[in-house]
Amino acid sequence: MSWFMKSCTLPLVLLCMWQLQEGAQACSCLRMHPQTLICQADVIIKAKVVAEKYEGEYNNTIKYDIDQTMTFKGPERIFHTVYTQSSSARCGRTLTIGTEYFIAGLLNSEGLLRISLCDYVGPWEVVRAGQLSLVQRYMRNCDCDISYCAAFSCDMSNPTGCLFADWLPFDLICTKRRDGSCAWYKAPVLAK
Template structure:
């Protein structure tokens, strides 16, 4: 491995972790965060309360947010009767603060309920672009069997037909809103390969395989 590539890798890993007071999150394309989540939905946050765990250590409780589900994008069979979403009270444990309003929420189902963290795909709904909303509704789920990889040394070529390559590192910095990488979706084409979809609306059958066939 060349010295230039080694330096690039060191730089990549030094900036790749989003760290807030002890909470470190590996970066990910929005589609990767979508596919790793048990549930992804649009929901209205209508209230919150702190739930203390024994009341012994301040800040070690959970925040319970009351929500009203508006639309589900993933986890349709697990959404029944979900009225609350939970997060850790402390940011050092990756807890996240949500105000009242509509959000894109993604997270994991645990024995304690539906949990979200600052490492998940969370965003105020009105901050998402039309393309991002269409990706959530029509495209991301179709690409969950595809692999998204980051290329740091050109030329960049997929190692398998199941792979989409990222050459835009802007997704590493959350403040770089509006970059093209956030607008893209990696989907499976009718020939079985994966590639970046650049169209609008729902992909046609000529563009993708049926999800049930994957």
């Protein structure tokens, strides 16, 4: 084996291993309370999916054509499309044609609505009237910070925040109190 081949072999093997590792990585989302997802969303709408089309150089993006029927948050314009990655490994979300969705997504730098597995998106039929009132209450309390706590004992020294843990129910609202601090409040959920 020549000197050139010997000197290139190890870097080439390392590069191939790095590429395999890069390709094997999957989507991962930070654990967040629904209030955080609602507050971080640029756009919250109700829309029906009417068509889908794969786009991009390697068909790596799905463009869903939608009929938007309600706006809860965001610019006063009608969105006709929503974009996502075509692979769940890249955090892409699959939507079903003919289904109405509650969509809380982000706008990219071009003003296009984008969603991922990390966003708050679900079929409209499972969104009850009470959940819509929760969404409105979430939006009124976006000044409160919600921190995820993975351990049993977490220090919360921020008075304008609430700690969220897996054992807490999702129908709690981190609410701003009169003194400016924030605390969890259990909101009554209305039946449909």
